[in-house]
Amino acid sequence: MGLLVMILGLVLFLGVHVLTSLRQLRAGIVNAMGEGAYKGAYSLVSFAGLALIIWGFGHYRATGWIDVWTPPTAFKHITVALMLPAVILVVAAYIRGRIYTTLKHPMLAGVKLWAFAHLLANGDLGSIILFGSFLGWAVYDRISLKRRADAGGPPIPVGGPTNDLIAIAVGVIVYLALAFAFHPVVIGVPVMGA
Numbered sequence: 001m002g003l004l005v006m007i008l009g010l011v012l013f014l015g016v017h018v019l020t021s022l023r024q025l026r027a028g029i030v031n032a033m034g035e036g037a038y039k040g041a042y043s044l045v046s047f048a049g050l051a052l053i054i055w056g057f058g059h060y061r062a063t064g065w066i067d068v069w070t071p072p073t074a075f076k077h078i079t080v081a082l083m084l085p086a087v088i089l090v091v092a093a094y095i096r097g098r099i100y101t102t103l104k105h106p107m108l109a110g111v112k113l114w115a116f117a118h119l120l121a122n123g124d125l126g127s128i129i130l131f132g133s134f135l136g137w138a139v140y141d142r143i144s145l146k147r148r149a150d151a152g153g154p155p156i157p158v159g160g161p162t163n164d165l166i167a168i169a170v171g172v173i174v175y176l177a178l179a180f181a182f183h184p185v186v187i188g189v190p191v192m193g194a
Contacts, residue, residue: 002059003066003126009052010130014137016045021144053130060126061188069123080179080191082117086110087178088171095170096156097163105145111138 019026019042030038089110092099103109115135118127179191 002056002062002064003129004056005052006056006060006126006130009049009054009056010133011049012045013049013053014133016042016049017137018140021141021148023148023150057126057130058188064126066125067123068125068128071121071123075120079117079121082113082120083179083191084172084175086113086117087175088168089113091171091174092164092167094156095163095167096158097160097167099164099167100158105142108138108142108145111135112142 019029026038033041087110089099089103089106092103093105093107093110100106112135115131115138118131119135122128122131184190
């Protein structure tokens with residue numbers, strides 16, 4: 001049951017995110033609904049999808065775990081190490097500096113790194129579906145961005161190396177919060193555990 005709910009959540013969450021890459025279809029929907037209604041519906045569907053992903057994955061972990069393979073312990077340590085740059089990249093998408101100008105889409109790079117790292121550390125079916133879906137979406141979205149005429153998002157000012165230092169500092173703080181507060185409490189898995 002949990003796995004199916006998670007998959008439904010992934011379809012909703014990633015589906016509306018794929019919709020943004022289909023620029024003509026998106027424009028038609030925006031024209032029909034209006035910008036505000038579109039953004040409201042987009043937010044509601046995204047939130048509903050995320051809630052279903054979280055609930056479904058939690059239920060799956062508690063009642064329907066399906067092992068596919070057993071990752072070596074070293075992969076868990078690699079995942080912990082890869083998460084720091086993944087978080088910094090996501091932060092650098094909003095605190096824009098040279099990291100942003102070099103990568104162009106650090107958010108997608110961060111999501112890809114996050115998903116890949118978690119695929120290394122988790123060998124169960126639910127994790128493979130969850131993180132594999134996010135990795136597949138991030139790869140698809142990066143390719144679609146190369147083919148789009150517009151950037152899609154609102155412009156955010158780009159600064160210099162100081163913004164990179166701020167992004168790194170904020171990224172380290174967020175990483176530590178995720179590792180020591182969020183992950184063990186919300187996910188139920190200690191990051192630094194066995």
